[in-house]
Amino acid sequence: MLTIQDLHAGVEGKEILKGINLEIKPGEVHAIMGPNGSGKSTLASVLAGRNDFTVTSGSVEFMGKNLLELSPEARAGEGIFLAFQYPVEIPGLSTINFVKASVNEVRKYRGEQPLDAVEFLKLMKEKMALMNIDQSLLRRSLNEGFSGGEKKRNEVFQMAMLKPRLAVLDETDSGLDIDAIRIVANGVNALRNKDNAVLAVTHYQRLLDYIIPDFVHVLYNGRIVKTGPKELALELEERGYDFIKNEINVGEEV
Amino acid sequence: MSDELKVIEETVLKDYKYGFVTDIEADEAPKGLNEDIVRFISAKKNEPEWMLEWRLKAFRHWLKMTEPNWANIKYPPIDYQDIIYYSAPKQKAKPKSLDEIDPELRKTFEKLGISLDEQKRLSGVAVDAVIDSVSIGTTFKTQLAELGIIFCSMSEAIREHPELVRKYLGSVVPMTDNYFSALNSAVFSDGSFCYIPKGVRSPMELSTYFRINAENTGQFERTLIVAEEGSYVSYLEGCTAPMRDENQLHAAVVELIAMDNAEIKYSTVQNWYPGDKQGNGGVYNFVTKRGMCQGRQSKISWTQVETGSAITWKYPSVILKGDHSAGEFYSVAVTNNHQQADTGTKMLHVGKNTKSRIVSKGISAGFSNNSYRGLVHVGKNALNARNFSQCDSLLLSDKCGAHTFPYIEVKNNSAVVEHEATTSKIGEDQLFYCNQRGIDTEAAIALIINGFAKEVMNQLPMEFAVEAQKLLAISLEGSVG
Ligand SMILES: Nc1ncnc2c1ncn2[C@@H]1O[C@H](COP(=O)(O)OP(=O)(O)OP(=O)(O)O)[C@@H](O)[C@H]1O
Ligand SMILES: [Mg+2]
Numbered sequence: 001m002l003t004i005q006d007l008h009a010g011v012e013g014k015e016i017l018k019g020i021n022l023e024i025k026p027g028e029v030h031a032i033m034g035p036n037g038s039g040k041s042t043l044a045s046v047l048a049g050r051n052d053f054t055v056t057s058g059s060v061e062f063m064g065k066n067l068l069e070l071s072p073e074a075r076a077g078e079g080i081f082l083a084f085q086y087p088v089e090i091p092g093l094s095t096i097n098f099v100k101a102s103v104n105e106v107r108k109y110r111g112e113q114p115l116d117a118v119e120f121l122k123l124m125k126e127k128m129a130l131m132n133i134d135q136s137l138l139r140r141s142l143n144e145g146f147s148g149g150e151k152k153r154n155e156v157f158q159m160a161m162l163k164p165r166l167a168v169l170d171e172t173d174s175g176l177d178i179d180a181i182r183i184v185a186n187g188v189n190a191l192r193n194k195d196n197a198v199l200a201v202t203h204y205q206r207l208l209d210y211i212i213p214d215f216v217h218v219l220y221n222g223r224i225v226k227t228g229p230k231e232l233a234l235e236l237e238e239r240g241y242d243f244i245k246n247e248i249n250v251g252e253e254v
Numbered sequence: 255m256s257d258e259l260k261v262i263e264e265t266v267l268k269d270y271k272y273g274f275v276t277d278i279e280a281d282e283a284p285k286g287l288n289e290d291i292v293r294f295i296s297a298k299k300n301e302p303e304w305m306l307e308w309r310l311k312a313f314r315h316w317l318k319m320t321e322p323n324w325a326n327i328k329y330p331p332i333d334y335q336d337i338i339y340y341s342a343p344k345q346k347a348k349p350k351s352l353d354e355i356d357p358e359l360r361k362t363f364e365k366l367g368i369s370l371d372e373q374k375r376l377s378g379v380a381v382d383a384v385i386d387s388v389s390i391g392t393t394f395k396t397q398l399a400e401l402g403i404i405f406c407s408m409s410e411a412i413r414e415h416p417e418l419v420r421k422y423l424g425s426v427v428p429m430t431d432n433y434f435s436a437l438n439s440a441v442f443s444d445g446s447f448c449y450i451p452k453g454v455r456s457p458m459e460l461s462t463y464f465r466i467n468a469e470n471t472g473q474f475e476r477t478l479i480v481a482e483e484g485s486y487v488s489y490l491e492g493c494t495a496p497m498r499d500e501n502q503l504h505a506a507v508v509e510l511i512a513m514d515n516a517e518i519k520y521s522t523v524q525n526w527y528p529g530d531k532q533g534n535g536g537v538y539n540f541v542t543k544r545g546m547c548q549g550r551q552s553k554i555s556w557t558q559v560e561t562g563s564a565i566t567w568k569y570p571s572v573i574l575k576g577d578h579s580a581g582e583f584y585s586v587a588v589t590n591n592h593q594q595a596d597t598g599t600k601m602l603h604v605g606k607n608t609k610s611r612i613v614s615k616g617i618s619a620g621f622s623n624n625s626y627r628g629l630v631h632v633g634k635n636a637l638n639a640r641n642f643s644q645c646d647s648l649l650l651s652d653k654c655g656a657h658t659f660p661y662i663e664v665k666n667n668s669a670v671v672e673h674e675a676t677t678s679k680i681g682e683d684q685l686f687y688c689n690q691r692g693i694d695t696e697a698a699i700a701l702i703i704n705g706f707a708k709e710v711m712n713q714l715p716m717e718f719a720v721e722a723q724k725l726l727a728i729s730l731e732g733s734v735g
Contacts, residue, residue: 048690052682072689081690088687092705101701102691109692141705158691 001026001197002047002067002166007058009046016042018222019058024166027194031208031233032201034219035241040201041085043219044170047199048082049075063165076102077109079165083155083172085201090142095154096124098142103161127160131187148175156187163191169200173207185210205237218244282471283340289313292440295340299409299443302416312429312439319433325596326625326657327565329501329538337503339441341471382407382446382462394458403487404449405460408476411447418449422480426509426546426573434505434540434567438474442507445475450485450516459715461490472503479509481516483549488519490718501564502527505540514549514576519557521714523722526562533592533621536564543570544600547579547608555582556599557713559722564593569627571600574608574636581610584710588703589622589654590730598628598659603639603669612643615707619650619730625657632669639669647677648706650699650730700727 007020016039024030032040046053047060049072060067063078070078090098103123104114115123128135131153143151152172159167167188173181188198188211200211208216208230216232217224220241225248226232236244283294292313296306321332381394382405398405404415411419429439446462464475481487491508504526510518520543529536539562545554556570572581583599601610610630618624624647632639647656658675680702688698704711704723711719 048686050686071694072686073692073694076690076692084687084690088681088683090684090687090702090705092708093701094705098688098691098701101693101697102688105694105697106692162691 001063002199003059003061005059007043007046007055007060009042009053009055009058011053015056016053016222017046020219020222020224022217022224024197024199026165026197027192028215029192029198029200029211029213031211031213031216031230032199032219032224033203033216033233033236038219039222040219041170044082044085044168044199044201047075047168048072048080073105074109076162076164077106079196081159081162081164081167083152083159083167083169085170085174087143087146087151087155089144089146091144093142095138095140095142099124099138099158099161102158106162123161127157130160130190131157132183133157149177149180152176153180153184156184160187160191163196165196167191167196167198169198169202171201171203173202173204181207182210205233208233220244220248281342282338285338286335287313287337287339287441291339295441295443298340298342299412301409301412304416304420305412308424308429309440312436313441315430316433316436316440319436321433325567325627326623326659327567327594327596329565329594332501332503332538334437338471339474340443382460383465398456398458398460401454401457402451403454403456404447406447408442408445408447408478411478415447415449418480419447419478422478422509422511423476424509426511426544427507427542432542435507435542438476438505438507438542441472442474442476445477445506445508446479447477448479448487448489450479450481450487452482453484454482455486456488459488459490461492463492472505474504475506477506477508479511479518479520481510481512481518481552483513484515485513486517486519488715489521490715491520491522492525501529501535502537503540504537504563506542508541508543508570510543510545510554512545512547512549512552512554512576512579515551516549517553517555518545519555520545520570521718522556522558522560523714523718523725524558524560524562524566525725527564528562528593529564529591531591533564536593537562538565539563539568540565541568543568545570545572545581547572547574547576547581547605549576549579550605551578552576553580553582555580555584555713557582557584557710558586558597559707559710559714559725560585560587560595560597561725563595566593566595566597568597569599571602572610573602573604574610574639575604576608577605578607579605580608582713583610583612583614583628584713585614586617586707586710586726587615587624587626588617588726588730589619589624591620591622593620593622595623596625596627598626600629600631601641603630603632603636603641606635606637607639608636609640610642612641612645613709614643614645615710616645616647616656617650617703617706617726617730618647618654618656621651621653623655623657625655625659627659627661629661629663630671630673632664632666632671634665636666637668639666639671641669641671643671643673645673645675646706647675648703649677649679699730703727703730 002024004020004022007017010016034040055068213230216228218226283291292309427435429436448460512518526537547554554572560566574581581601587595587597589595614626616624626645630641645658660673662671685695685698703726714722
């Protein structure tokens with residue numbers, strides 16, 4: 001469903017992604033790990049269409065379409081969802097109203113009728129239960145004053161409401177307590193089926209105990225330098241990134 | 255600059271949808287202003303002698319005054335001799351009932367979403383419709399009269415209820431108060447009069463809809479609301495004008511009086527024509543609005559949503575004279591393109607244990623300039639006065655200006671005065687977050703500004719709130735792409 005080929009992207013005067021290749025098929029879970037500053041969030045942002053980053057070369061195809069030509073909102077309509085590493089606050093705008101606007105805009109993009117209040121509420125109740133979120137939280141201004149964990153849970157709640165084809169989770173597990181990780185992971189798993197896929201950026205093996213990846217990629221200095229099965233995550237946890245850095249350095253010297 | 259910011263930069267007013275002109279013959283005064291014009295207006299309205307004298311006195315005073323220049327607004331000098339001070343749609347005969355209103359005029363108001371047909375009206379709102387210098391009809395008069403509520407045009411009130419008008423007109427905003435109130439006192443044409451008798455809660459919202467239609471015409475309306483002991487009224491004011499290349503002057507005066515335990519809630523949605531993208535045309539809106547909390551425990555609350563006008567100069571104020579009285583000011587002022595707004599409030603604490611609350615939300619886009627100007631004054635004898643002010647500005651471009659001028663004068667040291675102010679810019683992060691959730695930038699801006707303005711919008715009566723929300727979005731809607 002997603003094919004990234006030799007993707008180069010960056011900000012003015014600085015290349016951050018230096019040739020990414022990645023293929024994701026329906027039903028798969030891919031994990032991306034890598035040291036701070038290696039470009040994980042940048043990759044997620046480029047996929048979602050953030051225009052702070054310029055794509056200088058390469059291609060991204062999603063469900064047969066050239067993703068790079070689409071606006072961020074069209075990408076959302078096509079089924080790309082990004083759970084932000086740092087969810088944004090919008091004072092005065094209630095989370096419920098925001099999510100309602102979001103759900104109905106995405107439906108509009110897909111040529112579907114907007115949900116009426118009753119249908120929306122029903123869907124919302126169901127997903128609230130899934131994410132163990134209280135309605136009082138959703139009545140508050142979007143992310144304003146939410147705890148770190150509440151913000152992350154709210155991201156996955158929105159994902160549940162939107163049922164994306166490709167969910168990109170950017171460190172959705174960071175800052176979560178042990179119970180919350182389980183809730184978030186359960187939420188993500190409940191949404192999985194043979195037609196959708198997950199790209200999870202994480203620093204910790206812990207999340208991958210719950211959301212079991214088909215592939216683990218190591219992003220280092222703007223490139224995917226190693227891909228392996230789920231055991232790779234364990235190995236990284238034990239040995240850190242140094243052994244990979246060494247492997248690369250050796251490789252480059254040759 | 256990023257594309258998203260550019261989209262906001264390019265944000266332009268969607269075509270002003272109230273910009274049409276009604277083709278109707280008008281009965282007009284000749285251009286210009288002198289004592290004869292004042293007499294002409296008074297005669298047109300069949301006014302009693304005392305009213306004419308009052309107007310003339312105001313006019314003579316006005317001649318000695320100079321236009322104020324302290325506000326943070328710029329405009330070419332206004333030629334007061336180049337304005338028509340009276341224009342009334344010619345109707346065959348004065349309509350005796352709403353059924354007899356000229357169909358053309360009825361249509362004008364229908365187009366504006368104001369039905370003068372009582373059956374079709376929302377049952378919760380009574381309307382006085384004012385076009386140019388005259389009121390053309392007031393709905394639900396009989397129902398209101400049964401409760402002793404007087405709701406009619408100012409002209410009618412002068413004729414039918416002279417004792418009330420004489421007693422209160424100019425009692426809150428003296429004719430000499432300022433340049434524009436003096437001008438208004440001399441040439442005011444029409445407006446609404448409301449009188450709520452002792453102990454009566456108005457069962458419906460009272461509203462006046464002002465429409466400028468004729469060319470080169472100024473509108474000078476005058477509104478007076480008196481709420482007797484223990485009464486309550488919620489009053490709404492709406493306004494629009496055609497799109498014209500030249501600027502039109504609007505100088506209104508509104509006076510509110512609340513007796514013991516009375517409450518007046520006054521809401522405005524101001525949508526005069528703001529001018530075009532280049533800043534040509536638009537209404538100059540110089541308005542004096544003031545409320546007097548005369549009685550113990552009385553309350554006056556102003557809510558305004560200001561989206562129109564090329565220039566807004568307006569400071570709805572409250573004199574907190576009665577002990578334990580309360581004043582509130584809730585404002586959203588949106589400026590776009592080349593609009594300029596200098597608006598705020600004055601809370602004058604006179605009595606003991608008085609309270610005031612100010613919530614001002616300024617939203618600026620394009621090349622516009624948006625200033626909050628507020629005064630909190632606590633007098634010598636105003637024991638235990640309390641004020642809280644919150645002034646927030648939201649910027650949508652980097653060429654617009656947002657300014658805050660809070661003045662605080664405290665003469666009694668038992669007072670507690672709090673002031674908070676913030677300035678923020680719609681962040682690209684916020685827009686991208688919305689975009690990522692499928693919401694395009696235009697819709698995202700609407701969501702964000704409605705969130706920003708929510709505390710004020712919540713003060714509006716339901717029927718108005720929805721309209722006002724749409725209006726906010728429309729005023730800032732851009733032609734994306
Ligand atoms: N807008 C920007 N302007 C300049 N540099 C940027 C910008 N965005 C990201 N970078 C830089 O690009 C590099 C990659 O950042 P990115 O956020 O993608 O890292 P990351 O892998 O997600 O790191 P972390 O694990 O800390 O979240 C960093 O060096 C960062 O400083
Ligand atoms: Mg990151």
